Amino acid sequence: MFFKYVLRSLLICIPFLAQAQMENMAVIEKGSYVPLYGRDSVKVKIDRFALDVYPVTNADFKKFLKEYPEWQKDKVKALFADGNYLRHWDANGSLKKGESLKAPVTNVSYFAAKKYCECQDKRLPTLDEWEYVAMADETTADARVKDSYNEFILSWYEKPNSFNQEVGSTFKNYWNIYDMHGLVWEWTSDFNSVMISGESRRDVDQDNNLFCGSAAIGSSDLMNYAAFMRYAFRGSIKANYGVRNLGFRCAKTINNQTKQNDEDL
Amino acid sequence: MKIYKYFLLALLVINLWSCKDETKKEVAETEESKAETNKEEEELPGLSIYNLPTKWTTQDGKEIELKDLKGDVLVMVMIYTSCQASCPRLVADMRNIHKKVSDKANKETKYVFVSIDPEVDTPERLKAFAKENQMESNEYLFLRGTKEDTREFAAVLAVSYKSISPMDFSHSNIISVFDKQGVMKYQKEGLGEDDSETIKTIQELAN
Numbered sequence: 001m002f003f004k005y006v007l008r009s010l011l012i013c014i015p016f017l018a019q020a021q022m023e024n025m026a027v028i029e030k031g032s033y034v035p036l037y038g039r040d041s042v043k044v045k046i047d048r049f050a051l052d053v054y055p056v057t058n059a060d061f062k063k064f065l066k067e068y069p070e071w072q073k074d075k076v077k078a079l080f081a082d083g084n085y086l087r088h089w090d091a092n093g094s095l096k097k098g099e100s101l102k103a104p105v106t107n108v109s110y111f112a113a114k115k116y117c118e119c120q121d122k123r124l125p126t127l128d129e130w131e132y133v134a135m136a137d138e139t140t141a142d143a144r145v146k147d148s149y150n151e152f153i154l155s156w157y158e159k160p161n162s163f164n165q166e167v168g169s170t171f172k173n174y175w176n177i178y179d180m181h182g183l184v185w186e187w188t189s190d191f192n193s194v195m196i197s198g199e200s201r202r203d204v205d206q207d208n209n210l211f212c213g214s215a216a217i218g219s220s221d222l223m224n225y226a227a228f229m230r231y232a233f234r235g236s237i238k239a240n241y242g243v244r245n246l247g248f249r250c251a252k253t254i255n256n257q258t259k260q261n262d263e264d265l
Numbered sequence: 266m267k268i269y270k271y272f273l274l275a276l277l278v279i280n281l282w283s284c285k286d287e288t289k290k291e292v293a294e295t296e297e298s299k300a301e302t303n304k305e306e307e308e309l310p311g312l313s314i315y316n317l318p319t320k321w322t323t324q325d326g327k328e329i330e331l332k333d334l335k336g337d338v339l340v341m342v343m344i345y346t347s348c349q350a351s352c353p354r355l356v357a358d359m360r361n362i363h364k365k366v367s368d369k370a371n372k373e374t375k376y377v378f379v380s381i382d383p384e385v386d387t388p389e390r391l392k393a394f395a396k397e398n399q400m401e402s403n404e405y406l407f408l409r410g411t412k413e414d415t416r417e418f419a420a421v422l423a424v425s426y427k428s429i430s431p432m433d434f435s436h437s438n439i440i441s442v443f444d445k446q447g448v449m450k451y452q453k454e455g456l457g458e459d460d461s462e463t464i465k466t467i468q469e470l471a472n
Contacts, residue, residue, distance in 0.1 A: 077311045080316070
């Protein structure tokens with residue numbers, strides 16, 4: 001009898017836990033799109049998944065550093081972060097003057113971002129997932145054809161120091177996600193699938209991928225110069241880099257199994 | 266049936282906390298075996314790839330951790346076995362390097378091929394690939410990991426790759442040389458280029 005009672009109370013707390021995890025995440029419905037550069041302009045399928053509504057903030061990251069001190073500025077392994085890591089924090093692990101706790105955390109390496117998400121039982125979004133969500137404006141899932149949408153993004157690219165604004169200060173898009181454009185650029189789990197560094201022109205096989213003349217003209221979405229810039233940026237960074245305007249947010253796979261469990265409950 | 270469900274739930278709860286638990290366990294373990302491991306851990310340079318806790322399967326189906334390779338000079342390259350274009354040339358480059366390095370140095374060197382296509386490149390397939398390319402001696406190691414670990418490892422090597430069709434990948438052609446502590450000492454990009462610097466580095470590191 002008592003056993004049953006315990007089990008019942010367990011049942012109550014599980015959905016709560018699951019919900020706590022999904023807090024501040026929005027569900028992105030499945031779909032497909034033709035990325036700027038992909039498999040010969042073939043549509044990429046995106047499964048249903050969840051994405052953080054806001055980029056990870058300095059405050060969030062501070063909490064993480066407390067729990068996982070091995071990622072603190074003075075303790076992090078050189079393999080995982082270059083000298084720019086948390087450059088806007090002081091040696092005692094607090095933010096430097098003029099930096100906002102509510103601003104997106106930047107100067108974080110790929111490894112640190114990845115670890116952060118794993119420790120929330122999440123993961124970094126894939127490049128395709130990120131771009132899929134990023135093509136939405138306030139009202140449409142794919143706003144890439146709208147001039148106003150592209151102009152907004154490009155005008156942000158010209159604006160300096162947008163990284164120190166608070167999260168949520170740009171628009172909420174079709175998927176209820178904030179700040180995909182306007183604050184910082186973001187790490188993706190497979191950012192190193194873009195081939196445009198030195199080796200792409202020289203010695204990658206199939207090397208007319210993105211920047212070589214024919215590929216540039218052939219890229220599948222000529223309107224999307226903004227996306228083109230993002231791909232170029234991703235191709236130019238390495239996993240241990242800390243960059244002042246590069247942050248991240250986490251994603252979560254919603255697999256059918258969990259869904260079934262939820263339904264059973 | 267019900268019990269089964271509860272079991273699943275319990276698993277879920279455990280999963281939720283696993284990330285934390287791991288660290289705690291790690292702490293406990295390190296404390297326990299402080300005397301033995303602490304010194305070793307401290308000696309590991311911050312830039313060493315052995316800081317990466319990844320697991321791999323070899324062409325012989327053996328499970329290894331990256332740090333099991335510590336103590337040898339590593340010459341690493343990322344390939345996939347069904348590759349028709351540059352991989353055969355990359356493989357040839359590796360073979361040439363192996364040939365030119367002295368026997369003595371080769372005893373302390375491992376030539377490691379990491380698959381970027383873990384779904385297709387099973388240990389059996391890697392084994393067959395090794396045979397085809399006459400790379401069956403002890404110095405050659407073929408590794409396959411999870412998709413995620415492979416992506417991360419590529420990030421460490423600054424290798425980019427992307428699946429461009431169900432059968433093909435585009436990828437950077439980079440050969441990396443690591444010292445016995447796992448610190449990257451030299452990288453050469455490109456195919457069939459002058460490998461004298463690579464060989465010189467291996468030769469120096471192995472002694």
